[in-house]
Amino acid sequence: MATSEKEKPFFQNINADDGPEVTEIESICVNCEEQGTTRLLFTKIPFFREVIVSSFSCDHCGYHNSSLQPGGSIQNKGVRYRIRIKNQEDLNRQVVQTPSATVLIPALEFEMPPNKGVLTTVEGIIDRAVDGLEQDQVLRKIQHPEVAAKIDEFVKRLKELKNVEQPFELIVDDPSGNSFIENPRAPNVDPELSVMHYMRSTEQNHELGLYTQAELQDDGTKKSEEENFTGEDEVMQFQSLCPNCKAQCETNMKIVDIPHFKKVVLMVTLCDECGYKESEVKGGTGIEPKGIKIDLHITNKRDMLRDVIKSESSKIIIPDLDFETGSGTLGGKFSTVEGLLIDIKTQLRDLNPFFHGDSSQPDLVTKLEIFCQKIDKIITGETLDIHFILDDPAGNSYIENPHVPDKDPELCVSHYERNFEQNEELGLNDMKTENYEDS
Structure with a gap:
């Protein structure tokens, strides 16, 4: 049945104006075995993800406790x-x-x-x-x-x-x-x-309760055709849960060959319930032998339109602003320099519940607002002579060179040997690719 307004996301930001939506259920007190009350709050942690906060209290004996459970799925790493x-x-x-x-x-x-x-x-x-x-x-x-x-x-x-x-x-x-x-x-x-x-x-x-398909199949049957999907000219669709409201939605996946780079897997999710949309890119050819560091010297506004592939293992560094993201921040992206800067600003300001309402922290708000204004000046071209760096230990990131096959004077690309910690993060230290049948 159609509704006059869109359903609210299941996990909501804490809003001082509307107040948090708390679910209350009756439950047995483990201390006195009388009826107590459990309160559940489905919310988001700023710069993090969804969580379920539960609190139990008993009016009969005064017993109470609280706990927290992840509201999202188990992460890839x-x-x-x-x-x-x-x-x-x-x-x-x-x-x-x-x-x-x-x-x-x-x-x-x-x-x-x-x-x-x-x-x-x-x-x-x-x-x-x-x-x-x-x-x-x-x-x-x-x-x-x-x-x-x-x-x-x-x-x-x-x-x-x-x-x-x-x-x-x-x-x-x-x-x-x-x-x-x-x-x-x-x-x-x-x-x-x-x-x-x-x-x-x-x-x-x-x-964690995670098993591979081979571990679950006792009869040793072969993988299905869907698991062996390799078509580059087809778009594969599958059902998934919306990261925002947890409703059923569709994710489209396609293998794309990026000129002068490599094949990547593009995944786009669109939710009809809440309007949420997300795109993600994953490397289609595995981890490279060496890491890559791409330093773009932004000298004019046209640099904002350069295509960028940021893998999920890549850091974004803007040394002129003393800014650096973690390797998992923003996930994998197929965008432009401008698009990534907008994503950084959105992540810091618009998606941060502590930036608005009674829960806002004045010092943090002031600091983030000043930083976002600096990002805006870079996007509009008011501030130039800035270095935008992608540091990717997996070697799967890319910034477009509009001068190919000639060298781009504003683009410096260097490859480096990964250290132990970077190999550990990519799961390479325990990976055996030679004589593995003897292990």
């Missing part, structure tokens, strides 16, 4: 955040810790195994670890006093971390790729925060 805590402000960094994430503090040789998901802070993680260790300490001091004494000593060392008398590192390792640590310096690079994406092992995939 796992993620490992490493943050260096240097002062009290760093303790206030927000952290999304999913049920599959492991937290490590190398200085104390401490590891917190996967538990329930939470939206917390670095200080909250430490407090949570302390609470877990102190649980049952009264009984433990009676039954195992030596063990209890060692735990008390370790808890003391954990609590001392909050004084930040000396810097320490905290690591969040999540095979699902859905955990997150805030960068308060966005859109600038955070020198104290490093993010590494990696290919999951077979064991990690199984722990």
